[in-house]
Amino acid sequence: MTTSPDLTTSAALFARATRVTPGGVNSPVRAMGSVGRTHPPFIVSGEGSRIVDADGNSYVDWVQSWGALPLGHADADVVAAITRAAGLGSSFGAPTPAEVELAELIVDAVPCAELARFTSSGTEATMSALRVARAATGRDAFITFDGTYHGHADPFLAAGGSGLATLGIPSSPGVPAATAELTLLATYNDLQSVRDLAEASAAGGREIAAIFVEPVAANMGVVEPAPGFLEGLRAIADEIGALLVFDEVITGFRLGWGGAQVRYGVTPDLATFGKIIGGGLPVGAFVGRRDLMSLVAPSGSVYQAGTLSGNPLAMAAGLAQLNALRERDAYTVLEEQGARLEATIARAADDAGAGSTTAVSRVGSLVTLFHLGVEQHLAPQNFTEAKQLDTARFAATHADLLSAGQYLPASQFEALFASTTHDAQMLEQLGDALRVALAQPVEVA
Numbered sequence: 001m002t003t004s005p006d007l008t009t010s011a012a013l014f015a016r017a018t019r020v021t022p023g024g025v026n027s028p029v030r031a032m033g034s035v036g037r038t039h040p041p042f043i044v045s046g047e048g049s050r051i052v053d054a055d056g057n058s059y060v061d062w063v064q065s066w067g068a069l070p071l072g073h074a075d076a077d078v079v080a081a082i083t084r085a086a087g088l089g090s091s092f093g094a095p096t097p098a099e100v101e102l103a104e105l106i107v108d109a110v111p112c113a114e115l116a117r118f119t120s121s122g123t124e125a126t127m128s129a130l131r132v133a134r135a136a137t138g139r140d141a142f143i144t145f146d147g148t149y150h151g152h153a154d155p156f157l158a159a160g161g162s163g164l165a166t167l168g169i170p171s172s173p174g175v176p177a178a179t180a181e182l183t184l185l186a187t188y189n190d191l192q193s194v195r196d197l198a199e200a201s202a203a204g205g206r207e208i209a210a211i212f213v214e215p216v217a218a219n220m221g222v223v224e225p226a227p228g229f230l231e232g233l234r235a236i237a238d239e240i241g242a243l244l245v246f247d248e249v250i251t252g253f254r255l256g257w258g259g260a261q262v263r264y265g266v267t268p269d270l271a272t273f274g275k276i277i278g279g280g281l282p283v284g285a286f287v288g289r290r291d292l293m294s295l296v297a298p299s300g301s302v303y304q305a306g307t308l309s310g311n312p313l314a315m316a317a318g319l320a321q322l323n324a325l326r327e328r329d330a331y332t333v334l335e336e337q338g339a340r341l342e343a344t345i346a347r348a349a350d351d352a353g354a355g356s357t358t359a360v361s362r363v364g365s366l367v368t369l370f371h372l373g374v375e376q377h378l379a380p381q382n383f384t385e386a387k388q389l390d391t392a393r394f395a396a397t398h399a400d401l402l403s404a405g406q407y408l409p410a411s412q413f414e415a416l417f418a419s420t421t422h423d424a425q426m427l428e429q430l431g432d433a434l435r436v437a438l439a440q441p442v443e444v445a
Protein backbone atom coordinates (compact mmCIF):
# COMPACT_ATOMS: atom_id res chain seq x y z
CA MET A 1 0.00 0.00 0.00
CA THR A 2 1.33 3.43 -0.84
CA THR A 3 1.00 6.21 1.66
CA SER A 4 -0.73 9.32 0.46
CA PRO A 5 1.75 12.03 -0.45
CA ASP A 6 2.11 14.72 2.19
CA LEU A 7 2.82 17.98 0.43
CA THR A 8 1.49 20.07 3.25
CA THR A 9 4.54 20.75 5.38
CA SER A 10 8.14 21.58 4.61
CA ALA A 11 9.31 18.98 7.14
CA ALA A 12 7.34 16.21 5.40
CA LEU A 13 8.47 17.35 1.97
CA PHE A 14 12.10 17.36 3.07
CA ALA A 15 11.76 13.87 4.53
CA ARG A 16 10.39 12.67 1.21
CA ALA A 17 13.00 14.60 -0.74
CA THR A 18 15.91 13.10 1.17
CA ARG A 19 14.68 9.64 0.15
CA VAL A 20 14.92 10.46 -3.55
CA THR A 21 17.44 13.33 -3.88
CA PRO A 22 20.97 13.74 -2.45
CA GLY A 23 20.58 15.77 0.73
CA GLY A 24 16.99 16.50 -0.25
CA VAL A 25 17.86 19.40 -2.55
CA ASN A 26 18.97 20.15 -6.08
CA SER A 27 21.66 22.67 -5.12
CA PRO A 28 23.55 22.36 -1.82
CA VAL A 29 23.05 25.75 -0.12
CA ARG A 30 19.27 25.29 -0.27
CA ALA A 31 19.38 22.60 2.41
CA MET A 32 20.27 25.34 4.95
CA GLY A 33 22.41 22.82 6.80
CA SER A 34 25.16 25.34 7.47
CA VAL A 35 22.75 27.51 9.42
CA GLY A 36 21.58 24.59 11.52
CA ARG A 37 18.15 23.95 10.02
CA THR A 38 16.67 20.47 10.17
CA HIS A 39 14.84 21.26 6.92
CA PRO A 40 14.51 24.27 4.62
CA PRO A 41 11.19 25.98 3.88
CA PHE A 42 9.70 24.56 0.67
CA ILE A 43 8.48 27.50 -1.38
CA VAL A 44 5.12 27.25 -3.10
CA SER A 45 4.65 30.77 -4.47
CA GLY A 46 6.12 34.23 -4.79
CA GLU A 47 4.87 37.66 -5.71
CA GLY A 48 7.09 40.72 -5.80
CA SER A 49 9.35 40.37 -2.78
CA ARG A 50 7.11 38.03 -0.82
CA ILE A 51 7.35 34.26 -0.88
CA VAL A 52 5.13 31.70 0.83
CA ASP A 53 6.19 28.25 2.01
CA ALA A 54 4.30 24.96 2.15
CA ASP A 55 3.47 25.59 5.81
CA GLY A 56 1.73 28.86 4.96
CA ASN A 57 4.51 31.10 6.31
CA SER A 58 5.11 34.32 4.40
CA TYR A 59 8.61 35.77 4.09
CA VAL A 60 10.25 38.89 2.71
CA ASP A 61 12.61 37.41 0.12
CA TRP A 62 16.12 38.88 -0.06
CA VAL A 63 17.41 36.00 -2.20
CA GLN A 64 15.30 36.57 -5.32
CA SER A 65 16.46 33.32 -6.91
CA TRP A 66 20.08 34.32 -6.19
CA GLY A 67 19.78 37.49 -8.15
CA ALA A 68 17.82 36.33 -11.18
CA LEU A 69 14.80 38.49 -10.35
CA PRO A 70 15.56 42.21 -9.96
CA LEU A 71 11.87 42.98 -10.58
CA GLY A 72 10.70 40.46 -7.98
CA HIS A 73 8.66 37.29 -8.41
CA ALA A 74 5.90 36.82 -10.97
CA ASP A 75 6.32 40.21 -12.58
CA ALA A 76 3.22 40.67 -14.78
CA ASP A 77 5.19 41.40 -17.97
CA VAL A 78 7.49 38.42 -17.49
CA VAL A 79 4.60 36.06 -16.69
CA ALA A 80 2.70 37.25 -19.78
CA ALA A 81 5.74 36.70 -22.00
CA ILE A 82 6.34 33.17 -20.68
CA THR A 83 2.64 32.29 -21.01
CA ARG A 84 2.53 33.56 -24.58
CA ALA A 85 5.67 31.63 -25.52
CA ALA A 86 4.49 28.43 -23.82
CA GLY A 87 1.30 28.49 -25.85
CA LEU A 88 3.38 28.46 -29.03
CA GLY A 89 5.42 25.41 -28.06
CA SER A 90 8.10 24.99 -25.42
CA SER A 91 11.11 23.84 -27.42
CA PHE A 92 11.98 23.02 -31.01
CA GLY A 93 15.72 22.39 -31.00
CA ALA A 94 15.76 24.78 -33.94
CA PRO A 95 16.42 28.51 -34.31
CA THR A 96 13.61 30.81 -33.10
CA PRO A 97 13.06 34.58 -33.43
CA ALA A 98 13.36 35.37 -29.72
CA GLU A 99 16.97 34.20 -29.45
CA VAL A 100 17.95 36.60 -32.21
CA GLU A 101 16.23 39.45 -30.42
CA LEU A 102 17.88 38.68 -27.07
CA ALA A 103 21.31 38.25 -28.67
CA GLU A 104 20.91 41.61 -30.43
CA LEU A 105 19.94 43.26 -27.17
CA ILE A 106 23.00 41.82 -25.39
CA VAL A 107 25.40 42.63 -28.23
CA ASP A 108 24.03 46.16 -28.26
CA ALA A 109 24.34 46.65 -24.49
CA VAL A 110 27.55 44.85 -23.55
CA PRO A 111 30.83 46.51 -24.64
CA CYS A 112 32.84 43.30 -25.18
CA ALA A 113 29.98 41.46 -26.93
CA GLU A 114 30.16 41.22 -30.69
CA LEU A 115 28.75 37.70 -30.75
CA ALA A 116 26.73 35.85 -28.12
CA ARG A 117 25.95 32.14 -27.66
CA PHE A 118 23.20 31.01 -25.25
CA THR A 119 23.42 28.07 -22.88
CA SER A 120 21.04 26.75 -20.22
CA SER A 121 23.10 27.73 -17.15
CA GLY A 122 25.90 29.96 -15.96
CA THR A 123 28.04 26.87 -15.42
CA GLU A 124 27.84 25.97 -19.10
CA ALA A 125 28.64 29.56 -20.04
CA THR A 126 31.85 29.73 -17.97
CA MET A 127 33.05 26.29 -18.99
CA SER A 128 32.47 27.17 -22.66
CA ALA A 129 34.20 30.55 -22.34
CA LEU A 130 37.21 28.78 -20.86
CA ARG A 131 37.25 26.33 -23.78
CA VAL A 132 37.23 29.26 -26.23
CA ALA A 133 40.04 31.00 -24.32
CA ARG A 134 42.14 27.84 -24.33
CA ALA A 135 41.50 27.28 -28.03
CA ALA A 136 42.27 30.89 -28.92
CA THR A 137 45.56 30.98 -27.03
CA GLY A 138 46.66 27.37 -27.43
CA ARG A 139 47.34 27.39 -23.66
CA ASP A 140 45.79 25.25 -20.93
CA ALA A 141 46.49 26.97 -17.59
CA PHE A 142 44.32 29.84 -16.38
CA ILE A 143 44.11 32.15 -13.40
CA THR A 144 41.08 32.71 -11.22
CA PHE A 145 40.61 34.01 -7.68
CA ASP A 146 40.26 32.33 -4.33
CA GLY A 147 36.67 32.74 -3.09
CA THR A 148 35.07 33.59 -6.43
CA TYR A 149 32.53 31.26 -8.04
CA HIS A 150 32.29 30.37 -11.68
CA GLY A 151 29.87 27.46 -11.57
CA HIS A 152 30.59 23.81 -10.92
CA ALA A 153 32.49 22.63 -14.00
CA ASP A 154 35.66 20.68 -13.13
CA PRO A 155 38.25 23.38 -13.95
CA PHE A 156 36.59 25.80 -11.53
CA LEU A 157 36.47 23.36 -8.62
CA ALA A 158 40.06 23.92 -7.61
CA ALA A 159 41.72 25.32 -4.53
CA GLY A 160 45.08 27.01 -4.21
CA GLY A 161 48.05 24.80 -3.56
CA SER A 162 49.95 25.42 -0.33
CA GLY A 163 52.94 27.68 0.05
CA LEU A 164 54.62 28.77 -3.14
CA ALA A 165 53.02 26.05 -5.26
CA THR A 166 51.19 27.42 -8.28
CA LEU A 167 49.32 24.24 -9.18
CA GLY A 168 45.69 24.09 -8.07
CA ILE A 169 44.34 21.06 -6.25
CA PRO A 170 40.82 19.61 -6.57
CA SER A 171 38.33 21.21 -4.20
CA SER A 172 35.85 18.39 -4.77
CA PRO A 173 36.22 14.64 -5.04
CA GLY A 174 35.73 13.61 -8.63
CA VAL A 175 37.78 16.44 -10.08
CA PRO A 176 40.95 14.99 -11.59
CA ALA A 177 44.20 16.40 -10.16
CA ALA A 178 45.36 16.81 -13.75
CA THR A 179 42.44 19.18 -14.38
CA ALA A 180 42.78 21.17 -11.15
CA GLU A 181 46.49 21.73 -11.55
CA LEU A 182 45.78 23.90 -14.59
CA THR A 183 43.72 26.24 -12.37
CA LEU A 184 45.83 28.85 -10.60
CA LEU A 185 44.28 30.69 -7.65
CA ALA A 186 45.23 34.33 -7.16
CA THR A 187 44.10 36.67 -4.38
CA TYR A 188 41.21 39.03 -5.13
CA ASN A 189 42.22 42.71 -5.17
CA ASP A 190 45.90 41.74 -5.27
CA LEU A 191 47.46 42.37 -8.69
CA GLN A 192 50.88 41.27 -7.52
CA SER A 193 49.50 37.80 -6.75
CA VAL A 194 48.33 37.59 -10.36
CA ARG A 195 51.69 38.69 -11.73
CA ASP A 196 53.54 36.25 -9.47
CA LEU A 197 51.38 33.32 -10.51
CA ALA A 198 51.66 34.12 -14.20
CA GLU A 199 55.41 34.42 -13.92
CA ALA A 200 55.89 31.22 -11.92
CA SER A 201 53.59 29.30 -14.22
CA ALA A 202 55.34 30.52 -17.37
CA ALA A 203 58.69 29.65 -15.81
CA GLY A 204 57.34 26.13 -15.33
CA GLY A 205 56.42 26.00 -19.02
CA ARG A 206 52.74 26.82 -18.61
CA GLU A 207 51.64 30.12 -20.11
CA ILE A 208 48.27 31.52 -19.04
CA ALA A 209 45.24 31.24 -21.35
CA ALA A 210 42.91 33.50 -19.40
CA ILE A 211 42.26 35.47 -16.26
CA PHE A 212 38.73 34.68 -15.05
CA VAL A 213 37.23 37.17 -12.61
CA GLU A 214 33.94 38.23 -11.07
CA PRO A 215 34.21 41.99 -11.73
CA VAL A 216 32.46 42.46 -8.40
CA ALA A 217 32.98 39.39 -6.22
CA ALA A 218 29.57 38.32 -4.96
CA ASN A 219 30.24 34.74 -3.86
CA MET A 220 32.42 35.47 -0.81
CA GLY A 221 30.01 38.13 0.31
CA VAL A 222 30.09 41.31 -1.73
CA VAL A 223 33.68 42.42 -2.30
CA GLU A 224 34.12 45.46 -4.50
CA PRO A 225 37.11 45.58 -6.84
CA ALA A 226 39.68 48.00 -5.40
CA PRO A 227 40.34 51.08 -7.53
CA GLY A 228 42.59 50.02 -10.40
CA PHE A 229 42.14 46.28 -9.86
CA LEU A 230 40.09 45.57 -13.00
CA GLU A 231 42.23 47.97 -15.07
CA GLY A 232 45.32 46.18 -13.72
CA LEU A 233 43.96 42.78 -14.75
CA ARG A 234 43.30 44.18 -18.23
CA ALA A 235 46.91 45.36 -18.43
CA ILE A 236 48.39 42.10 -17.12
CA ALA A 237 46.29 40.01 -19.51
CA ASP A 238 47.52 42.10 -22.44
CA GLU A 239 51.11 41.87 -21.23
CA ILE A 240 51.14 38.09 -20.96
CA GLY A 241 48.98 37.41 -24.02
CA ALA A 242 46.10 35.99 -21.98
CA LEU A 243 42.41 36.75 -22.37
CA LEU A 244 40.49 38.65 -19.72
CA VAL A 245 37.13 37.02 -18.96
CA PHE A 246 34.51 38.74 -16.79
CA ASP A 247 32.04 36.37 -15.17
CA GLU A 248 28.98 38.61 -15.10
CA VAL A 249 26.48 35.89 -14.20
CA ILE A 250 25.51 37.97 -11.13
CA THR A 251 26.62 41.47 -12.12
CA GLY A 252 25.33 41.41 -15.71
CA PHE A 253 22.27 43.66 -16.14
CA ARG A 254 22.14 44.09 -12.34
CA LEU A 255 24.81 46.69 -11.74
CA GLY A 256 23.52 48.61 -14.72
CA TRP A 257 22.53 48.14 -18.35
CA GLY A 258 25.35 46.08 -19.87
CA GLY A 259 26.76 45.06 -16.49
CA ALA A 260 29.94 45.68 -14.51
CA GLN A 261 32.05 46.30 -17.62
CA VAL A 262 29.97 49.42 -18.27
CA ARG A 263 29.95 50.46 -14.61
CA TYR A 264 33.73 50.18 -14.25
CA GLY A 265 34.70 51.07 -17.80
CA VAL A 266 36.92 48.02 -18.31
CA THR A 267 36.26 45.84 -21.35
CA PRO A 268 37.18 42.15 -21.16
CA ASP A 269 37.74 39.88 -24.16
CA LEU A 270 34.98 37.46 -23.20
CA ALA A 271 32.17 37.60 -20.65
CA THR A 272 29.60 35.23 -19.25
CA PHE A 273 26.01 35.91 -18.26
CA GLY A 274 23.14 34.03 -16.63
CA LYS A 275 20.55 34.57 -13.91
CA ILE A 276 19.00 37.97 -14.87
CA ILE A 277 19.08 37.43 -18.64
CA GLY A 278 16.72 34.46 -18.25
CA GLY A 279 14.06 36.21 -16.17
CA GLY A 280 14.00 33.28 -13.74
CA LEU A 281 14.20 30.53 -16.36
CA PRO A 282 17.33 28.39 -16.91
CA VAL A 283 19.79 30.39 -18.98
CA GLY A 284 23.39 31.39 -19.56
CA ALA A 285 25.38 33.09 -22.28
CA PHE A 286 28.99 33.57 -23.23
CA VAL A 287 29.85 36.55 -25.35
CA GLY A 288 32.89 38.34 -26.66
CA ARG A 289 35.03 39.61 -29.47
CA ARG A 290 34.06 38.45 -32.94
CA ASP A 291 37.42 36.82 -33.69
CA LEU A 292 37.24 34.78 -30.48
CA MET A 293 33.58 33.83 -30.62
CA SER A 294 33.94 32.90 -34.29
CA LEU A 295 36.04 29.96 -33.12
CA VAL A 296 32.83 28.37 -31.81
CA ALA A 297 31.14 25.71 -33.96
CA PRO A 298 29.71 25.82 -36.55
CA SER A 299 31.61 28.96 -37.63
CA GLY A 300 34.76 27.51 -36.05
CA SER A 301 35.90 24.19 -34.67
CA VAL A 302 35.49 24.70 -30.89
CA TYR A 303 32.63 22.37 -30.05
CA GLN A 304 29.77 23.68 -27.94
CA ALA A 305 26.09 22.76 -28.10
CA GLY A 306 22.83 22.38 -26.17
CA THR A 307 19.47 20.74 -26.86
CA LEU A 308 17.64 23.42 -24.89
CA SER A 309 20.04 26.32 -25.58
CA GLY A 310 18.14 29.45 -26.60
CA ASN A 311 14.97 27.87 -25.27
CA PRO A 312 11.96 29.96 -26.41
CA LEU A 313 10.47 30.30 -22.92
CA ALA A 314 13.79 31.36 -21.40
CA MET A 315 14.42 33.82 -24.23
CA ALA A 316 10.92 35.30 -23.85
CA ALA A 317 11.34 35.65 -20.09
CA GLY A 318 14.79 37.21 -20.46
CA LEU A 319 13.63 39.66 -23.09
CA ALA A 320 10.59 40.68 -21.06
CA GLN A 321 12.66 41.23 -17.92
CA LEU A 322 15.47 43.13 -19.64
CA ASN A 323 13.06 45.34 -21.59
CA ALA A 324 11.11 46.05 -18.40
CA LEU A 325 14.35 46.94 -16.56
CA ARG A 326 15.16 49.48 -19.23
CA GLU A 327 11.67 50.89 -19.72
CA ARG A 328 10.99 51.30 -16.01
CA ASP A 329 14.28 53.08 -15.31
CA ALA A 330 14.91 50.23 -12.89
CA TYR A 331 18.64 50.83 -12.43
CA THR A 332 18.05 54.13 -10.64
CA VAL A 333 15.52 52.35 -8.44
CA LEU A 334 17.80 49.35 -7.79
CA GLU A 335 20.64 51.66 -6.76
CA GLU A 336 18.33 53.46 -4.31
CA GLN A 337 16.95 50.16 -3.03
CA GLY A 338 20.48 48.91 -2.40
CA ALA A 339 21.38 52.11 -0.57
CA ARG A 340 18.27 51.85 1.62
CA LEU A 341 19.02 48.20 2.40
CA GLU A 342 22.62 49.04 3.31
CA ALA A 343 21.50 51.93 5.55
CA THR A 344 18.83 49.79 7.23
CA ILE A 345 21.31 47.02 8.03
CA ALA A 346 24.05 49.39 9.21
CA ARG A 347 21.64 51.29 11.47
CA ALA A 348 20.24 48.07 12.97
CA ALA A 349 23.77 46.82 13.67
CA ASP A 350 24.71 50.10 15.35
CA ASP A 351 21.52 50.10 17.43
CA ALA A 352 22.22 46.52 18.54
CA GLY A 353 25.74 47.45 19.64
CA ALA A 354 27.23 45.36 16.84
CA GLY A 355 28.42 48.30 14.76
CA SER A 356 32.11 47.59 15.31
CA THR A 357 31.96 43.79 14.93
CA THR A 358 30.05 43.91 11.65
CA ALA A 359 30.59 45.62 8.32
CA VAL A 360 28.16 46.23 5.49
CA SER A 361 29.42 46.00 1.95
CA ARG A 362 27.38 47.18 -1.03
CA VAL A 363 27.71 47.56 -4.76
CA GLY A 364 24.46 48.68 -6.39
CA SER A 365 21.69 46.33 -5.25
CA LEU A 366 24.13 43.70 -3.90
CA VAL A 367 24.57 43.90 -0.13
CA THR A 368 26.35 41.75 2.47
CA LEU A 369 26.38 42.07 6.23
CA PHE A 370 29.71 40.65 7.33
CA HIS A 371 29.86 39.23 10.84
CA LEU A 372 33.48 39.98 11.62
CA GLY A 373 33.62 38.49 15.10
CA VAL A 374 36.25 41.02 16.08
CA GLU A 375 36.24 44.80 16.32
CA GLN A 376 37.65 46.05 13.05
CA HIS A 377 34.81 47.57 11.07
CA LEU A 378 36.42 46.77 7.74
CA ALA A 379 34.74 44.56 5.16
CA PRO A 380 36.92 41.76 3.70
CA GLN A 381 38.90 42.56 0.56
CA ASN A 382 39.63 38.94 -0.36
CA PHE A 383 38.79 35.38 0.64
CA THR A 384 41.59 35.02 3.18
CA GLU A 385 39.89 37.81 5.12
CA ALA A 386 36.38 36.50 4.39
CA LYS A 387 37.31 33.10 5.85
CA GLN A 388 37.94 34.73 9.24
CA LEU A 389 34.27 35.66 9.53
CA ASP A 390 32.16 34.59 12.48
CA THR A 391 29.95 32.00 10.80
CA ALA A 392 28.41 30.90 14.12
CA ARG A 393 27.18 34.46 14.64
CA PHE A 394 25.93 34.47 11.06
CA ALA A 395 24.01 31.21 11.54
CA ALA A 396 22.34 32.52 14.70
CA THR A 397 21.35 35.75 12.97
CA HIS A 398 20.03 33.83 9.96
CA ALA A 399 17.83 31.63 12.15
CA ASP A 400 16.41 34.59 14.07
CA LEU A 401 15.64 36.47 10.87
CA LEU A 402 13.95 33.47 9.27
CA SER A 403 11.71 33.09 12.32
CA ALA A 404 10.85 36.77 11.94
CA GLY A 405 9.77 36.21 8.33
CA GLN A 406 12.94 37.48 6.64
CA TYR A 407 14.33 35.04 4.07
CA LEU A 408 18.08 35.64 3.60
CA PRO A 409 20.77 33.63 1.83
CA ALA A 410 21.75 30.74 4.11
CA SER A 411 25.44 31.54 3.76
CA GLN A 412 27.67 34.32 4.99
CA PHE A 413 29.36 34.22 1.60
CA GLU A 414 26.35 35.29 -0.46
CA ALA A 415 24.78 38.65 -1.17
CA LEU A 416 21.34 39.95 -0.32
CA PHE A 417 19.63 40.96 -3.53
CA ALA A 418 17.48 44.09 -3.41
CA SER A 419 14.69 44.15 -5.98
CA THR A 420 12.55 47.02 -7.20
CA THR A 421 9.65 45.54 -5.20
CA HIS A 422 11.03 45.69 -1.66
CA ASP A 423 9.01 48.43 0.06
CA ALA A 424 9.57 50.66 3.08
CA GLN A 425 7.62 48.36 5.38
CA MET A 426 9.75 45.34 4.40
CA LEU A 427 12.90 47.30 5.12
CA GLU A 428 11.56 48.40 8.48
CA GLN A 429 10.65 44.82 9.38
CA LEU A 430 14.12 43.65 8.39
CA GLY A 431 15.70 46.39 10.50
CA ASP A 432 13.56 45.51 13.51
CA ALA A 433 14.31 41.78 13.21
CA LEU A 434 18.02 42.41 12.75
CA ARG A 435 18.18 44.74 15.76
CA VAL A 436 16.75 41.98 17.95
CA ALA A 437 18.90 39.23 16.40
CA LEU A 438 22.21 41.06 16.68
CA ALA A 439 21.58 41.99 20.31
CA GLN A 440 21.33 38.29 21.28
CA PRO A 441 24.36 36.54 22.68
CA VAL A 442 25.47 33.62 20.50
CA GLU A 443 25.28 30.27 22.23
CA VAL A 444 28.49 28.35 21.77
CA ALA A 445 27.64 24.76 20.94
Ligand SMILES: *Cc1c(COP(=O)(O)O)cnc(C)c1O
Nearest residue numbers: 121122123149150151249250274
Ligand atom coordinates in the same frame (compact mmCIF):
# COMPACT_ATOMS: atom_id res chain seq x y z
C1 LIG B 1 25.52 31.55 -10.19
C2 LIG B 1 26.86 31.79 -10.78
C3 LIG B 1 27.41 30.93 -11.75
C4 LIG B 1 26.77 29.63 -12.13
O1 LIG B 1 25.54 29.80 -12.75
P1 LIG B 1 24.51 28.55 -12.71
O2 LIG B 1 23.37 29.02 -13.56
O3 LIG B 1 24.16 28.36 -11.28
O4 LIG B 1 25.20 27.38 -13.29
C5 LIG B 1 28.60 31.29 -12.34
N1 LIG B 1 29.24 32.41 -12.01
C6 LIG B 1 28.75 33.26 -11.06
C7 LIG B 1 29.49 34.52 -10.75
C8 LIG B 1 27.56 32.96 -10.40
O5 LIG B 1 27.11 33.76 -9.44
